[in-house]
Amino acid sequence: MDRHGVGVTEKLEARLCELLGHEAAVFMPSGKAAQNIALKIWSQRRQCNRIAIHPRSHIEEWEAKAYSELFGLHSTKLGAYDRQATLGDLKGIQEPLGAAVIELALRPLGCVTIPLDELRDMADYARSKNIPLHADAARIWEAQPGYGCSLAELAAPFDTLYVSLYKVLRGFAGGALLGPADFIAEARIWQHRLGQKLYRQFPYALAALQGLELMLPRVPALFERACLLAERIAEVEGVVRVNPQKPCTPSFQVIFEASAEEMLKARDLVAEARGIWLFDLPLSSPYQGLTLFEVHIGTSALGMTPDVIIDAIRQFSLELKR
The missing domain is CATH 3.90.1150.10 (Aspartate Aminotransferase, domain 1)
Structure with missing residues (x-):
């Protein structure tokens, strides 16, 4: 039985933590909601409503400015229009930031990625400045073979990350937000506020678990x-x-x-x-x-x-x- 995320959904969340090496996870039927929740929480904690995002990111181009219209956040450009973000781009931002976002595989540019060493350098720099680093890792499953490292190693540079459960995994819909246990506990409050906690989630969770077992390999x-x-x-x-x-x-x-x-x-x-x-x-x-x-x-x-x-x-x- 699975009611309000208890049961099969918990098994899915535990499996995601095992694969990606983060402390906690929460399933949500909408990836847009999951990511905006993450950005809202980080911005509140930092008491800064400005986020750094790539100008061609999904958050910027395809979500009707939800981060601004619904959550009161403002954006600063991280990277140039025709390439992925770099450490230099992050260092070049002079404004205070509530969070910085990396889209792991930037679809409008052909799903290009950032080299792992540079990702780690960006994470080190962000932590030195106390800037949370969030990953739009919807395509982490697809990106991992090209990196040649484990999923956990690829997820490690990020304080939080969102992963999709329906693209290459062929689930029905939805994704998950991963991060520290206290952060995910706070995200569950926003999950409830935004109607992201369905009464019965087991069809989505079962399909995602099947995708992790059959499609991921x-x-x-x-x-x-x-x-x-x-x-x-x-x-x-x-x-x-x-x-x-x-x-x-x-x-x-x-x-x-x-x-x-x-x-x-x-x-x-x-x-x-x-x-x-x-x-x-x-x-x-x-x-x-x-x-x-x-x-x-x-x-x-x-x-x-x-x-x-x-x-x-x-x-x-x-x-x-x-």
């Missing part, structure tokens, strides 16, 4: 396939660039000189001819005339030979020229 193979495909796709005529050139996760971007309308038409023609759905929607580029789509390697890609996928990309490129 397959992520290294997804990463290896992404690296192989990125290298080969970059050689296809008509491809402007694969970004990043060496994937940091099982995801990357493919850039073409084409309009969004042309990309959609070519996508549908490839799907009809080959039964391969290359992407959902094209994404605009900062550069006029260039459009991109994201590649997210899943288990279906492991069931196809690389040649089949490369041939589909070649046809896609040819369709763009017609």
